Amino acid sequence: MIRLRFFHPGRRVWRVSRRSDDALEESWVAFRRVPPHWEKIFSSTLDLIWLSHTPQPGHIQLNDERGFITWHECRWVTRITIRLQGFSAAKQSLVATTLLKAARFHLLEEE
Amino acid sequence: MPTGKASHSATISAPPQKVYDYVAEASRATSFIPGLSRIHNVQPATAQPGQTWEYEFDWFGLVVSGNSKCIRSERPRVFEFQTITGNPSTWTYKIEPNGANAQVTLDVQYEIPGNVVARFASQPVFEKMNQDRAREIISNLKTMLES
Numbered sequence: 001m002i003r004l005r006f007f008h009p010g011r012r013v014w015r016v017s018r019r020s021d022d023a024l025e026e027s028w029v030a031f032r033r034v035p036p037h038w039e040k041i042f043s044s045t046l047d048l049i050w051l052s053h054t055p056q057p058g059h060i061q062l063n064d065e066r067g068f069i070t071w072h073e074c075r076w077v078t079r080i081t082i083r084l085q086g087f088s089a090a091k092q093s094l095v096a097t098t099l100l101k102a103a104r105f106h107l108l109e110e111e
Numbered sequence: 112m113p114t115g116k117a118s119h120s121a122t123i124s125a126p127p128q129k130v131y132d133y134v135a136e137a138s139r140a141t142s143f144i145p146g147l148s149r150i151h152n153v154q155p156a157t158a159q160p161g162q163t164w165e166y167e168f169d170w171f172g173l174v175v176s177g178n179s180k181c182i183r184s185e186r187p188r189v190f191e192f193q194t195i196t197g198n199p200s201t202w203t204y205k206i207e208p209n210g211a212n213a214q215v216t217l218d219v220q221y222e223i224p225g226n227v228v229a230r231f232a233s234q235p236v237f238e239k240m241n242q243d244r245a246r247e248i249i250s251n252l253k254t255m256l257e258s
Contacts, residue, residue: 048136048138048139048142049139049142049255050133087258088254088258090251090254090258091254091255091258094142094143094251094254094255095142098141098142101141101148101149102141104148105148105149105151105167
């Protein structure tokens with residue numbers, strides 16, 4: 001059976017800006033009731049795609065100066081910034097997309 | 112129901128074991144398959160015949176969800192699974208040594224859903240879209256493992 005949904009609940013995390021030169025930097029906004037465990041979400045995703053990193057309160061540093069992920073909680077939204085560098089432009093884009101999917105769909109699983 | 116096949120092959124600068132380990136972790140597929148939004152309920156955790164998982168696929172704005180089942184897992188040569196519900200298909204990754212590198216071939220055999228084709232595209236266009244997607248998947252896999 002194919003289940004079709006035009007308005008997917010994962011659409012509550014939005015990319016609001018994207019800038020790319022040698023590095024890729026994106027800003028996202030996540031609408032949520034309760035702040036999810038962002039460190040766990042992003043850390044497990046980076047583990048999955050074999051990118052070593054160091055989690056710290058409020059942000060994750062990718063090892064070997066490959067960039068970072070930060071998040072800032074406001075009342076109804078979380079503002080997330082990711083910066084990826086030192087990879088090819090294609091890989092930076094794939095990693096950013098993978099992290100965005102994780103942010104969208106972990107929100108569903110935690111509700 | 113008519114069937115179609117998409118196939119693409121490339122050399123990846125990585126050992127076959129590394130390529131196999133990357134594709135045989137079902138949850139990792141969201142990192143290189145365009146439009147694949149989510150993999151969950153992977154059971155058991157390690158690749159083996161009979162392993163199952165659920166998937167959600169965003170097909171140009173429509174969400175297609177269903178179940179998949181691993182039918183062949185021979186490290187480091189072959190990883191094969193079927194999407195059982197949703198749009199039935201069989202995906203086969205073949206990985207062969209090519210010097211120190213790996214020659215990776217993805218074959219996807221799928222049923223052509225008449226209602227979707229009738230609504231959104233002609234059959235040749237649908238087949239070309241799937242062929243383009245197979246090429247993109249292998250290209251993304253190469254990017255993730257090489258750069």
